[in-house]
Every structure is written in C-alpha cells, then in structure tokens.
Amino acid sequence: MPVTLLTGFLGAGKTTLLNAILSDASAGRIAVIVNEFGEAGLDHDLMETSTDDVVLMQSGCLCCTVRGELADTVSDLFRRRENGDFDFDRIVIETTGLADPGPILQTLLVERYLAQRTRMEGIVTVVDAANGPQTLDDQFEAVSQVAMADLLVLSKADLVAPEQTMMLEERLRGLNATARIVHSVKGAGLSGKLWGLSGMRKGAVPADVMTWTTGRKPAVDPLANLSGFAAPAPVQATLSNHDARIESASIILDDPISSEVFDNWLNTLVMLRGTDLLRVKGIVFLEDIETPFVFHGVQNIFDPPLPVKNWPHDDTRSRIVVIARDLSQFELQRSFDMLRGASPSREQDQ
Template identity: 60%
Template sequence: MTDTMQTTAPHVPVTLLTGFLGAGKTTLLNAVISNVTGSKIAVIVNEFGEAGLDHDLIEAVDEDIVLMQSGCLCCSIRGDLSRTLQDLFTRKQEDRVNFDRVVIETTGLADPGPILQTFVADPYLTKNFRIDGVVTVVDAATGPDTLNRQFEAVSQVAMADLLVLSKADLVSESDRCAFETRLRSLNQTAEILKADRGVVPAASLWDLSGMRPQKTDDQALAWLTLTATNDPLDNLSGLASSGPPSGPSHKHDARIGSASIILHNPIPAAAFDLWLDTLIMLRGPDILRVKGIVHLEDIETPFVFHGVQHLFDPPVPLHDWQGTDRQSRIVVIARDMTRAELVYSLDMLRAHQHSEIQPV
C-alpha cells in the first residue's frame, strides 16, 4: 500500500485559455512562458502558425515540439486533443520532455464545453490530468461588440473561472465599468483581473478550480462566491439573483441564465441525488456549468462537485475542512433556461430545509 502511494504521480494540472479573436491570449501566453520560474509549462495550440509564439523565446524544434529557453514546450494538436495529451504524457514518463502543467490555447471562437467534457469522459485523461481552471481573455475595446455578435464568446465568459480584461487603457473608465458589469451579469463567480499591457502575474492563472482536496476553506468558498450583487435584499430567501443589470438588453446575454443557492442545513442525500438527476435528465445539454460545496446529512465531511452538461467530475471530499457552519453552496449556469426555471429547480433542495426566514 505504501509503495503504491509513493509511486502514484499526481494529476497534471491543465489550464484552458480561451477568449475572443484578437483579445490577447497569445500576448498573455508569451509573457507567461518568458517569465516562468520553477514549474515548466507544456502549451498545446491548434497550429504553431496561429500561436504567434515569440521566436526570441524558442531554443529548439524537435519534431512537432517547440522547446523554449525557459524550459517550457509547445506542441500542436495532432488528430485530437486526447491523443496529443497521451503522447505528451508518455514522453514525460520516458523523460523525453519535462513539464509540470499544461495550458491549452483554444481558437478564438471555441466553445470550452466539449474540451472540459473530454477530461471527464476520457479514462486516460481522468487518470492522469485534472482541469485546473478556465481563463477567458476579454478585450475591453472590442469585447462588447463581439458579445453582441457571437454567442460562442458569451459562452466563453459564462464558463470562466477567471476573466482577464485586456486593452482596458483603450477605453474610458465609464465604458470599462459598464463592460465589467455586463461580464459579471454573465458570470458572477469569476474574478475579473485587469491586464497591464496584456500581462498578469502568472500565479494568478493557476489553482483556480475548487476540485482539489488540498483547497483551504477560503479557497473553496471563493470558487463559489458571487463577485457582485445589485440588490441588497439578495439571498434573504436563500437564492441569489443572477439576472442582468439594468440597462440595454443584449440578445445573446439573455440566453445565459444563472442562479445560486445557500442552504443552511445539511441536505438529505436522496434529495440531492434527485435534484441533480432531474436537472440533468430534463436540461442536461443546456447546463454550461454546475458546481458546489455540499454538506449531506449524516456525513461530516463536505465535498465539492462540478459538471458540464451531463458529465461530472468525481466529487472531491474536503477532509481538512475547518469551517464550523454546515452550509451548502450551489451555482448553476445554463443556456436557454430562464432564471425562473433555475430557481424552480433549486427549490427542490430548499423544500427539504427548515424555514429560517420569518414573514415580515
């Protein structure tokens, strides 16, 4: 048993880097590669030609892998993503390449959903890799128009763990604030980080997911905490509003609905399973992301869960949980579902809670 535990390698963390066409993904990536210290990064792109890699950073080219001076490496997707990752991991095991984490740079209008599902559905990837977070780069200058025209760009924002705001110096303060408000209406749990000349500290891109048993209480809760609220009465009923802000409505934005709930008492296991099974059965294809920290009755250890459409990562128990409360927090982000539908779904869980709000 001890020998097995010692020889079992940890899962390689994978960051999905997405964003609008021309938003600044490659600028950010080149900065990360050139300034990396300690850990080595394997970057996967669709084509080297599209990657726009800074050739001053390149040390050598070995077959289909570009080696950087920093020790990082870059390769293009050959056939499909799963085969590319399997090939990289085999080379790592054979000591032919060295890397500690993977960054996948998507094309400008790629939907992150199918990539996230690949890591849940593919047994090899599930065994050797884990999604560390989704980083979406958004252009403050052209982003609003892109959101109006391309629903894929709206999905990229809605599914992000971190939003990196680029080119903020090209717009007025009022326009930037209005755009950030719009971004928060689409995704209230993602932090918005303003890039400085396209660059952010590399450490801010890592360890974004709450799906790790080593997460502290604060880190796990931050993964589910709403970044902004417009209504001081929000959540008095246990449900947090995630509707769009007042102002002009946007057709594509209206297709994204989200809702969150805080339940103060542990949930019966059967009630939680029924809620999740019902949600997946009725609207599985429309679920962009569902995530949460859940306390179940008769189980002391809470767990975090995460899913995309009908596929879910194995739940992760938080064995080192130090929190004294037994609150469960769940966030659902969906496509073509109204907030009323989402609230109705979450009400299945509220029905099993004792009412703590007295009528005024």
C-alpha cells in the same frame, strides 16, 4: 497534472498572453497545446529548438500542436515525458476563438487515460476591452466563454476610457458573478494569477472553496451576499439578446440534505437540460456525513466530488450555483424546488 484552459474570442489577446506565459520562468515548466504554431504567433526570440510538432522554449516550457484528437495529443505528451524526452509541471490548452470550452472539459473527464492523470485547474477567458462589447453582441460563443470562466482577463483596457471598462466589467459580472476579473496589458501582471483557480483540488482551504463557488470571500456577516448574485449598482451598460440567454441561480440551505434528494435533483436537472448547463458547482452537506464536499460539472459530465477538510463546525449550509444557457430564471428556480421541499429550515435563493 494540473490543466488550465485558455479561451477567448478571436483577437482578444490569447496569443499575447501565451507568449507572456512562456517567457515567465516563475510559472515552472509548462506544456502549452495550441491548434497551430502559425496561428499562435509565438515569439521566436523565446524559442530554443523546434521539431514538427514541438517547440522548446528558453524558459524550459514547451509548445505543441493538436494532432488529431486532443486526447491523443495529451496522451502523447505524457508518453514522451515518461520516456524522458522532456518534462513539464502543468498543461495549458489554448482553444480556438470560436470554441466552446465544454467538450474539452468533458474530454479530460471521460477519457480514462486523461482522467487518471489530469485535473482541471481552471478556465481563463481573455476579453478584449476595446472590442469585447461588440463581440458579446454579435457572437454567442463569446458569451458562453465568459459564462464558463473561473478567471476573466480584461485585455487592452489601456485603449478605452475608464467608464467603458467599468460598464464592460458590470456586464461580465452579470454573465458570471463567480469569476474574478483582472486587467492585463500585453500579458503583464499575471504571474501566479492563472493557476490554482478551481476549488476542486486536494488541499484547498475552505476560504478558497467558498470564493470559487460563490465568487465572494467569506464576509464578516456570513449571510452577506453569500450567493454572489446580489444586484450590482446601476450601470448604463448595453446588453444584447445573447446576454439574456445566460441565466444564473443559487440556493443556500441551512441544514444538511438527504443524499437521495440531492442525487434526484442533480440527476433530474442533467437528464432534462444537461446540454445547457455551463457550470454547476457547490458546497454540499449531506445527512449523517460531517464533512462537506465540493462538486462541479459541465453539461452532463461531473468531476468526482471532493471532501473539504477543516470546514468550520458551526456552518452546515449547502451552497449551490447553476449557470445555464437558454433556461429561464423560473426554470432554474423550479429545479431547486426538490431541494427546498426537503429542507424544513430557512433558505435563500437568488
């Protein structure tokens, strides 16, 4: 069952986006999990029936509140689905505006019942174009939400000057160069854009995996800004001390890596600074294995790696991206020394 995490700071526009999701019949039958119906501000015109903890929508979707632990709520949804009470094709979990998405992702991987029945399809973060810059200045939680996203939805861009929007976009790219940015006014124009964001899914084609990992579609020049972290054009964007707490680093290794070297690198990184790892993801070629695999982790919890089929035979380069908080660029690059020292060929890192 695909799960999408919807996050964003208070007032960013998550409620508006939720109502747009629940009114979009083309999205299929969705189970949306919110904290409280009153806080969500659901459009009552979309509702069919309501019970204490579930609201059925005219679109066929349903909305439920978190009762106790999130794992219990999701498990209860599955049990009621199996009992025939209702059906759904995907789950959207809306976080509170102050929430760190990390623990939710970990819950889906650590809880055995959920790990066997769900897969994270992507993190969508809503950013308010009007108040977002000030929020990023004042609230580090908002910065972390941006850094962890697969997709950034820029709301209320119609309320500010285009040059202000451009400066905010550059700031967001500085925090998370691998996330795609889309604009939406009152939740419009997002149909089909919120799903299938992660490269960690069966059947993902190499181009999708590359875009998700590096933030860039494959270029004509295979080495052109492959890491996705080349410096952008100069923009007069104001940054805060919170922004400086987020660092990104990437490395490209031309030749396959020893499995022992890769495991030692990853285990050491997680052991020393696991709680500060917002996202670690990559495409990795190991020695004596023809097919590469894509891996992904948040803090000290990692998804099971997936092989990527139909990868071009003439490309055996590993690409690894780390987005972390409170780790200097020097520390991140030093962590790559274990991989650099084991690779005799030319490497790139940013």
